Every structure is written in structure tokens, then in C-alpha cells.
Amino acid sequence: MENLAQDRHSRVKAEKHKELPPSPPQTEENDSESSEEVDIPLPPPTTIPTETLDVDKKTPDAHVPRDPRLIRLTGVHPFNVEAPLSALFNEGFLTSPELFYVRNHGAVPEVKDEEIPDWEFSVEGLVEKPFILTLRQLIAKYEQITCPVTLVCAGNRRKEQNQVRKSKGFSWGPAGVSTALFTGVAMSELIKRARPRKKARYVCMEGADKLPNGFYGTSVKLNWVMDPNKGMMLSYKMNGEMLRPDHGKPLRAVIPGQIGGRSVKWLKKLIVTATPSDNWYHIYDNRVLPTMVSPDESANKPKWWMDDRYAIYDLSTNSAIAYPAHEEQVCLVGGPEKYRAQGYAYGGGGRRVTRVELSLDKGRTWRLADIDYPEDRYRDAEQMLYGGRLDMSWRESCFCWCQWSLDFLVSELADAKDIVLRAMDESMNIQPKGNVLERPRHDEQPLVPRHYKQGRRLPPFRAPNTTSTNARRLDGTGQKIRR
Amino acid sequence: MENLAQDRHSRVKAEKHKELPPSPPQTEENDSESSEEVDIPLPPPTTIPTETLDVDKKTPDAHVPRDPRLIRLTGVHPFNVEAPLSALFNEGFLTSPELFYVRNHGAVPEVKDEEIPDWEFSVEGLVEKPFILTLRQLIAKYEQITCPVTLVCAGNRRKEQNQVRKSKGFSWGPAGVSTALFTGVAMSELIKRARPRKKARYVCMEGADKLPNGFYGTSVKLNWVMDPNKGMMLSYKMNGEMLRPDHGKPLRAVIPGQIGGRSVKWLKKLIVTATPSDNWYHIYDNRVLPTMVSPDESANKPKWWMDDRYAIYDLSTNSAIAYPAHEEQVCLVGGPEKYRAQGYAYGGGGRRVTRVELSLDKGRTWRLADIDYPEDRYRDAEQMLYGGRLDMSWRESCFCWCQWSLDFLVSELADAKDIVLRAMDESMNIQPKGNVLERPRHDEQPLVPRHYKQGRRLPPFRAPNTTSTNARRLDGTGQKIRR
Numbered sequence: 021m022e023n024l025a026q027d028r029h030s031r032v033k034a035e036k037h038k039e040l041p042p043s044p045p046q047t048e049e050n051d052s053e054s055s056e057e058v059d060i061p062l063p064p065p066t067t068i069p070t071e072t073l074d075v076d077k078k079t080p081d082a083h084v085p086r087d088p089r090l091i092r093l094t095g096v097h098p099f100n101v102e103a104p105l106s107a108l109f110n111e112g113f114l115t116s117p118e119l120f121y122v123r124n125h126g127a128v129p130e131v132k133d134e135e136i137p138d139w140e141f142s143v144e145g146l147v148e149k150p151f152i153l154t155l156r157q158l159i160a161k162y163e164q165i166t167c168p169v170t171l172v173c174a175g176n177r178r179k180e181q182n183q184v185r186k187s188k189g190f191s192w193g194p195a196g197v198s199t200a201l202f203t204g205v206a207m208s209e210l211i212k213r214a215r216p217r218k219k220a221r222y223v224c225m226e227g228a229d230k231l232p233n234g235f236y237g238t239s240v241k242l243n244w245v246m247d248p249n250k251g252m253m254l255s256y257k258m259n260g261e262m263l264r265p266d267h268g269k270p271l272r273a274v275i276p277g278q279i280g281g282r283s284v285k286w287l288k289k290l291i292v293t294a295t296p297s298d299n300w301y302h303i304y305d306n307r308v309l310p311t312m313v314s315p316d317e318s319a320n321k322p323k324w325w326m327d328d329r330y331a332i333y334d335l336s337t338n339s340a341i342a343y344p345a346h347e348e349q350v351c352l353v354g355g356p357e358k359y360r361a362q363g364y365a366y367g368g369g370g371r372r373v374t375r376v377e378l379s380l381d382k383g384r385t386w387r388l389a390d391i392d393y394p395e396d397r398y399r400d401a402e403q404m405l406y407g408g409r410l411d412m413s414w415r416e417s418c419f420c421w422c423q424w425s426l427d428f429l430v431s432e433l434a435d436a437k438d439i440v441l442r443a444m445d446e447s448m449n450i451q452p453k454g455n456v457l458e459r460p461r462h463d464e465q466p467l468v469p470r471h472y473k474q475g476r477r478l479p480p481f482r483a484p485n486t487t488s489t490n491a492r493r494l495d496g497t498g499q500k501i502r503r
Numbered sequence: 504m505e506n507l508a509q510d511r512h513s514r515v516k517a518e519k520h521k522e523l524p525p526s527p528p529q530t531e532e533n534d535s536e537s538s539e540e541v542d543i544p545l546p547p548p549t550t551i552p553t554e555t556l557d558v559d560k561k562t563p564d565a566h567v568p569r570d571p572r573l574i575r576l577t578g579v580h581p582f583n584v585e586a587p588l589s590a591l592f593n594e595g596f597l598t599s600p601e602l603f604y605v606r607n608h609g610a611v612p613e614v615k616d617e618e619i620p621d622w623e624f625s626v627e628g629l630v631e632k633p634f635i636l637t638l639r640q641l642i643a644k645y646e647q648i649t650c651p652v653t654l655v656c657a658g659n660r661r662k663e664q665n666q667v668r669k670s671k672g673f674s675w676g677p678a679g680v681s682t683a684l685f686t687g688v689a690m691s692e693l694i695k696r697a698r699p700r701k702k703a704r705y706v707c708m709e710g711a712d713k714l715p716n717g718f719y720g721t722s723v724k725l726n727w728v729m730d731p732n733k734g735m736m737l738s739y740k741m742n743g744e745m746l747r748p749d750h751g752k753p754l755r756a757v758i759p760g761q762i763g764g765r766s767v768k769w770l771k772k773l774i775v776t777a778t779p780s781d782n783w784y785h786i787y788d789n790r791v792l793p794t795m796v797s798p799d800e801s802a803n804k805p806k807w808w809m810d811d812r813y814a815i816y817d818l819s820t821n822s823a824i825a826y827p828a829h830e831e832q833v834c835l836v837g838g839p840e841k842y843r844a845q846g847y848a849y850g851g852g853g854r855r856v857t858r859v860e861l862s863l864d865k866g867r868t869w870r871l872a873d874i875d876y877p878e879d880r881y882r883d884a885e886q887m888l889y890g891g892r893l894d895m896s897w898r899e900s901c902f903c904w905c906q907w908s909l910d911f912l913v914s915e916l917a918d919a920k921d922i923v924l925r926a927m928d929e930s931m932n933i934q935p936k937g938n939v940l941e942r943p944r945h946d947e948q949p950l951v952p953r954h955y956k957q958g959r960r961l962p963p964f965r966a967p968n969t970t971s972t973n974a975r976r977l978d979g980t981g982q983k984i985r986r
Contacts, residue, residue, distance in 0.1 A: 243897060244899070247730075249726065332931060333929065333930070334930035369852075377795075386794050416724050446816065447851055
């Protein structure tokens with residue numbers, strides 16, 4: 021399969037980057053209309069795990085080698101993990117597959133490499149011309165595209181909410197977010213070929229992961245699939261290599277700007293329908309019911325679950341502080357005068373994050389952070405990458421996270437009780453206020469998942485007189501990270 | 504101009520509706536694939552004003568007859584007005600042109616009826632084939648479409664904010680919002696014909712209204728103009744009749760889902776550019792600068808105004824209570840047991856309002872209102888209307904306001920100090936919390952225009968023992984409305 025290997029140019033670059041962290045040189049100013057190669061962010065150094073971890077050996081995922089740094093959030097199995105935030109953030113704009121967060125509902129379908137080209141999926145339902153395609157055919161017969169996309173689990177930062185009031189969801193830290201260059205085919209091409217019928221309104225997706233309540237499945241609107249500005253695609257490559265098992269090997273949907281739960285892995289079916297998916301996981305997961313609906317009410321009245329207006333699609337504007345890191349320590353005496361706070365932010369629905377602000381006085385006053393948008397560097401590029409065409413020059417949507425930074429005087433940080441962070445998107449949607457550690461009144465329902473509220477980080481001081489700059493890193497569960 | 508007159512079918516319906524308020528009968532269930540005529544909301548009864556009001560006679564707008572019910576917000580001239588909220592709301596889904604809000608920056612350009620067909624506008628700038636078109640040519644050579652759109656001034660509900668802390672904007676009440684069926688041509692068609700060059704990224708619009716700082720102008724992204732899902736159009740008809748002078752006669756832009764300031768009236772130019780508009784009104788109006796930028800800072804550093812990330816495009820989710828009306832009175836004794844609260848809500852960027860909630864206890868507990876989406880009734884219609892094709896069946900965007908209602912027990916209202924209202928859109932963006940009448944701390948900058956915060960209405964009780972059901976209506980400025 022000639023397109024599977026990385027093209028030579030990218031391989032050379034990747035090898036260069038194995039030695040150094042990625043730091044693209046300045047783009048040269050050029051008025052010429054000819055399309056030169058633009059220097060774009062490329063993936064960080066990567067290592068493909070080859071050994072099954074001990075803890076996985078007695079699980080159905082024994083066939084899946086994994087990176088031991090990943091923090092497990094729901095016990096051993098199913099595999100729901102995030103990288104330590106510092107590790108994720110230090111990789112830069114793009115995330116290696118081994119540190120990319122994973123949300124699995126059950127066992128990972130086992131697909132041997134030799135089975136990949138013959139993997140079949142169907143396009144069916146309310147269409148004139150249903151068909152079945154193999155991955156080999158998908159690559160041979162359709163235009164291939166490559167696109168950077170940030171995926172985020174709906175539960176990103178939920179741990180902060182659960183500390184205030186336990187919700188049904190499990191405790192993601194702030195690293196349930198990852199970014200990769202996905203190669204594949206625009207989903208609209210497949211649907212167009214199948215010719216949706218007049219009453220068609222939704223595209224349902226179904227995966228091969230067999231779960232207690234059936235195969236995992238969900239749906240998005242047909243109009244969105246057909247809208248080039250929404251960038252919805254089928255993908256078989258991440259950062260130039262075939263999808264690894266935890267990421268949907270060999271084929272997945274990639275639904276930019278929406279919660280990760282809509283990006284179905286191990287994709288087997290696209291089903292065009294007149295109504296939203298009736299899959300159990302589409303109905304009973306990833307929803308925010310109105311606050312007055314009690315658990316009893318929701319248990320007894322299915323209408324609450326069947327109302328698609330309560331399903332989460334677009335990501336909410338969100339942000340987190342990577343530095344100062346958890347329990348990081350900084351010198352007060354004899355060290356640098358300034359400290360650079362850093363972190364990430366992202367918007368939903370393709371909306372750009374237009375401002376990021378930090379406060380040292382619990383939100384009385386705010387300072388504006390600088391924002392870097394690495395995604396924008398791809399917009400000037402018109403080139404092939406990993407066998408797919410990179411073509412974002414006409415698009416305005418932002419489907420990736422951005423990185424922010426702001427310098428504080430170390431002396432200011434010393435006086436601060438905490439650092440509060442908030443981001444706003446281009447629609448002027450701002451993260452809601454609220455000290456995430458305040459106790460709610462007993463009858464207060466969470467309005468929206470509280471983990472979209474403005475984040476807080478304690479400043480990095482423990483012992484004012486210390487001269488040590490060692491940071492004691494803890495993982496997301498509070499366990500000391502083994503060095 | 505054969506398309507200017509209302510088609511016979513609509514005229515018959517309109518005449519019927521002159522006698523009765525619009526109340527469409529039930530749509531019949533029908534599985535047939537044939538496109539039947541669907542019963543769609545049609546405009547309310549309308550009267551074209553013919554006389555100049557006394558107060559306008561000595562202004563440059565002496566040529567513009569107007570409805571005396573409109574409430575002037577900025578003195579006599581320029582004309583910035585909204586209808587009394589009850590009058591607006593009682594018209595139903597669509598608004599008559601005489602009660603449609605008006606935001607003018609200066610004098611209304613005078614265009615005589617006989618000049619309409621020869622009205623010229625240009626499509627120019629970073630294009631291969633610039634051209635000039637007359638309105639006659641626009642109607643003859645392009646596909647005509649008709650579409651319901653709610654326009655909203657960026658300042659809608661700003662009066663509530665100004666009562667807390669005076670802002671730079673003037674005091675719109677909650678009726679700076681209106682809805683009409685606009686007929687015209689998709690803006691993308693004009694731009695497509697002109698063939699934008701490679702570096703083109705924006706479409707600037709310029710009107711014929713000559714203001715202190717030049718003609719009024721602004722811009723939107725080229726990508727949005729070309730995106731059929733954004734519905735951007737040039738329009739010359741409102742509710743089946745030619746635009747009236749205050750609404751842009753004879754030609755305007757209609758930019759759905761964004762603040763009204765992007766919908767340029769008396770349109771003369773579309774200019775395709777590589778950067779946003781450099782028009783004074785695009786730069787210095789309709790912006791929300793970061794909170795830490797002081798008036799001095801913003802006055803001395805143009806960079807704050809030139810950063811397009813701080814310009815307002817999408818409307819913010821917003822809502823208002825129409826009933827109980829201002830100072831309405833309701834019987835406690837001997838009257839109905841229930842009271843039906845009613846009002847409107849809308850989202851921005853084409854996003855549907857997915858829930859509306861009211862609280863009688865200052866936001867401790869909330870109740871879910873019923874929402875009616877009249878805009879949805881057009882989605883099943885495939886027909887000509889007012890000379891343009893109504894074709895929304897493929898689109899998912901919501902560009903119109905919706906109406907909500909919720910019944911309270913009169914006894915509950917008697918105990919309540921106020922009624923708080925909030926709406927959420929499909930991206931889970933909810934109106935921010937905050938008692939709009941609380942005094943801010945002296946140094947508190949408004950985070951976002953406070954008039955997007957949750958609205959408050961005092962309950963309709965003054966004299967508990969009264970048996971009167973008369974409501975004393977006041978206009979938006981506190982003046983008693985003449986009967």
C-alpha cells in the first residue's frame with residue numbers, strides 16, 4: 021500500500037525532529053503566487069510501544085502495547101487514560117500517539133496488520149445507493165486529505181467538578197485533549213456517492229467495539245457532514261502512521277470541534293437516517309439534561325433522553341494551566357525575576373479562542389495572555405503530507421487547541437493565593453465564573469458541567485526559603501510519578 | 504418589474520390575515536414525497552405610513568414617514584428606535600416593517616421609487632472580474648430566494664446594563680430585535696461571479712449613508728459569505744414589499760446570526776479584500792476590548808481596535824420576558840389560577856436555542872419553559888414566496904428568534920420578588936449569571952456587555968386587593984404610552 025509509508029520529505033524532517041524538539045524557523049515573506057513549501061508543525065518524536073504492560077496481560081486488551089506513562093482513570097480496564105499534563109504539553113502542538121488520550125468503552129477490537137486493507141465498512145440507510153467499501157478501496161478511489169485536529173473528551177477537566185460535587189462521569193484531569201495530523205477522506209464524499217434520500221437528516225456511525233449495550237454508535241447532522249467547513253472525515257492515519265489499536269485501528273471518524281464521543285473508532289458503518297441515532301450510547305451518554313430533571317424523572321421518562329437538543333455536540337470553550345505545574349516549586353531568592361505561565365485553550369464548533377486571561381486576585385482584575393495559534397501555520401501550506409493533501413487555505417474554522425503564555429513577576433506570584441484562568445471564543449462565549457472548590461448549596465444542580473468553568477491553579481510556592489528548583493511531579497491521581 | 508408585486512396566493516393569504524391575527528392551522532401529516540404547500544407563518548397586518556411625523560419635519564429625514572409608536576432612543580435624529588415590546592411581541596413571529604427596529608447612524612439616503620431599478624452597486628476589490636450591477640439586473644439575472652431572518656442590534660437590552668454601569672452604547676430596551684421574510688440573492692452568487700483572487704479573505708460592504716467619518720461600512724469573512732449554511736444575502740424586499748427607507752431602500756445586506764451592524768443598508772459596494780474593513784465604523788464600533796484595556800490605553804494604542812478578534816460578529820444567546828409586561832397587573836382574587844409567562848429567545852451564529860428556563864427564587868431553582876420554533880415551519884416548505892424561492896429543507900441553522908411560554912400559579916407569582924430568565928443554545932452556551940441591578944465594585948469592568956446576562960422582570964403585582972386587570976403600559980423610556 022504505497023501511501024502507507026511516510027513520504028520521504030516528512031521522514032527526513034521527522035528524523036531531524038527526533039534530535040530536537042520541533043521549532044520551525046521563521047516563514048519567509050513572499051509575494052509570489054507560487055505555492056512554496058511552508059514550514060508547518062510536524063509530530064514530536066514517537067516510539068511505538070511493542071510490549072504489553074503487565075497490568076493489561078490479563079485483560080481483553082492483552083494484544084495492545086501501551087505507554088506506561090499514561091494515567092488510568094477507570095481502573096485497569098476499560099482503558100481510559102490521559103498523559104501527565106506536562107508530558108502532553110511539552111510535546112508541543114502535536115501529540116504522539118502513545119501520549120494521545122484514550123477513551124474506550126470496552127475491549128479494543130483486535131485487527132492484525134494484514135487485515136487492514138480488507139477492513140470493510142458500509143454506507144447504508146436512507147440512501148439511493150448503499151455500498152460497502154474496503155479500506156484499500158477508500159484509499160485508492162477517493163481524494164486523500166490531511167488535517168490537524170484536536171480531539172477532546174467531553175469529560176476533560178471533570179475531576180475539578182467531581183471534587184465539588186460528584187457527577188456521573190469519571191475524573192479526567194486537564195489532559196483529556198490531544199492533537200494529531202489525521203489523514204483520510206472527507207466523509208461527505210462517501211455520503212455524496214450514496215445519494216441520501218429526501219428525508220435524510222442524520223449520519224449515524226457505528227464501531228466494532230462490542231459493548232454491554234451493543235456496538236458503540238452515535239450520530240451527527242447530515243448537513244454538518246456535507247459542510248466542508250466542518251471538516252468531518254474518515255481517517256486511517258495519525259501523524260503519518262496507521263492508527264494504533266487504541267485510536268481506532270484501522271479506521272475511525274474524526275469530527276472536529278465536537279466532543280470526542282462523536283468521533284467513532286473502529287468504524288464499521290455509516291447509516292443515513294431521518295432521526296438521530298437510536299444507539300444506546302448516543303441516547304444515554306454525552307447529554308446535559310435540564311437542571312430541574314431529577315434522577316427519578318430522567319429514569320422514568322425517556323423523552324428527556326430522546327430530545328436531541330440535550331445532547332452535547334460542540335465542545336465548550338475551555339482552558340488549562342500547564343505551568344506552573346502541579347506542586348512545582350520556584351525560587352524566590354536568587355532565581356529569575358519573572359515566571360512564564362503557560363497552558364492551552366480551545367473552542368468548540370470551529371470557533372477561534374480570541375482571548376485568554378489570568379487573574380491573581382480571584383477574578384477582580386485580569387491580565388491578557390499572549391496566544392500562539394500553530395494551526396494557522398498550516399493555512400498557508402498547499403502540499404501533500406502523509407499521502408493526503410493539506411488544504412486549509414480557504415477555511416476559517418479553528419479545530420485545534422492554541423497555546424497561551426503570560427509572564428508574572430515572581431514576587432507577584434508569591435503574594436497570590438491562586439491563579440485563575442479563563443478563555444473566550446470568537447462568539448464572545450466565555451468560561452463561566454465560579455470557584456470550582458466552593459461547596460454548592462445542597463440543592464444546587466450543576467448548570468453545565470462545571471469542568472468548563474474557569475480553572476484554578478495554586479501558585480508554585482511551598483517553602484519560601486528554598487533554593488531548590490526541583491519540581492515534585494504527581495500524576496493525575498495524586499500518586500507520585502516514578503522517575 | 505414583474506416580481507415586485509406579491510404573488511396572488513400570498514396576497515390572498517395576506518388579505519385574510521388583515522382581518523385576523525395569523526394563526527396557521529395544523530399541518531397535515533403526509534408521507535407523500537410530493538411537495539405540497541406547507542402552511543407557513545406570514546407577515547402580520549401592515550400599514551405603510553404616509554405622513555412625516557411632526558418631529559421629523561425639520562430633520563434630514565423629513566422624507567421618511569414613520570409609525571408614531573416607535574420609541575426614540577437617541578433623541579429625534581438620527582433615528583434609533585424600537586417598538587414597545589408588547590406591540591412587537593403581539594405581532595407574532597414576523598414583524599411589520601413599521602414596527603421593525605431601526606438603527607441609523609445618520610440621515611436616511613433619499614431614493615425615489617422611480618430610481619429603484621437603476622440603483623447601482625459594485626462588486627470590486629481583490630477579484631478577477633469586478634462589475635457594477637443595477638437592482639433591475641440583480642433581479643433579472645440571479646436566482647431569487649426568500650428567507651425568514653431575525654435581525655438584532657448589538658445593543659439589544661443594553662438599557663439594563665446601563666442602569667448598573669453606564670457604557671458607551673445607548674439604551675436599547677428588549678425590542679431591538681425584529682424578524683422578516685427577506686427576498687433577494689445569495690451574496691455568494693455575486694462574489695462567485697467576480698472571482699476572488701487567491702489572497703482574498705474578506706468581503707467589505709459599504710452603504711450610501713454619509714456619516715461624519717465616511718460612508719457606513721463593515722466586513723465579514725469571505726468564507727462565511729461563500730458558505731450556504733450562513734445564508735448571507737442581498738435583499739430588496741421585506742415581507743413581500745420593497746424595502747422602506749429606514750430599512751435600507753432599495754438594497755441591503757442581510758447577515759443572519761450576527762449583530763445587525765453587519766447588515767449594511769443602502770448597499771453600494773461589495774469590496775473583496777485580504778484584510779478586514781478599514782472603515783471607521785468597522786474599527787471603532789461593535790467591539791468588546793479585553794477588560795484590562797483602559798480608556799486611555801485604547802485611545803492611545805490603535806492596535807486594540809485593529810485586532811479583529813475583538814469585533815463582535817455572532818449574536819450572543821439572549822432572551823426577554825414579554826409577559827408579564829412592564830407594570831402589568833393581575834388579579835389575585837377572583838381571577839384565573841394560572842398566569843402564562845411568555846417571551847422570546849435567540850441564539851447567534853445559526854445556533855438553536857435548546858432550552859429556556861425561569862426562576863422565581865433568584866436562580867436557586869429553575870423551571871423549563873416550552874419553546875415554539877416558528878422558523879421550523881418553513882423547513883418543510885418548497886415553494887416560491889414573494890418572488891423568491893423558499894428553500895430551507897437542507898439547512899440546519901436557526902436564524903430566527905423563538906417564542907417561549909411557561910405557566911405559573913398566580914399564588915406563586917404573588918410570593919416572588921422577581922422572575923429571572925435564561926436561555927441556552929445548542930453549544931451549551933448559557934446567559935451568564937448576575938443580578939443586573941446589583942452595583943458593581945468600583946473597579947469592575949463589564950466582562951461582556953451585561954445586556955447578555957440573564958434578564959429580570961418584576962412580577963406583576965402592585966395592589967394585592969385590586970380587581971382591575973388593566974395594565975398600565977409604559978414605553979421604554981418610562982413615559983406613559985398614549986392610548
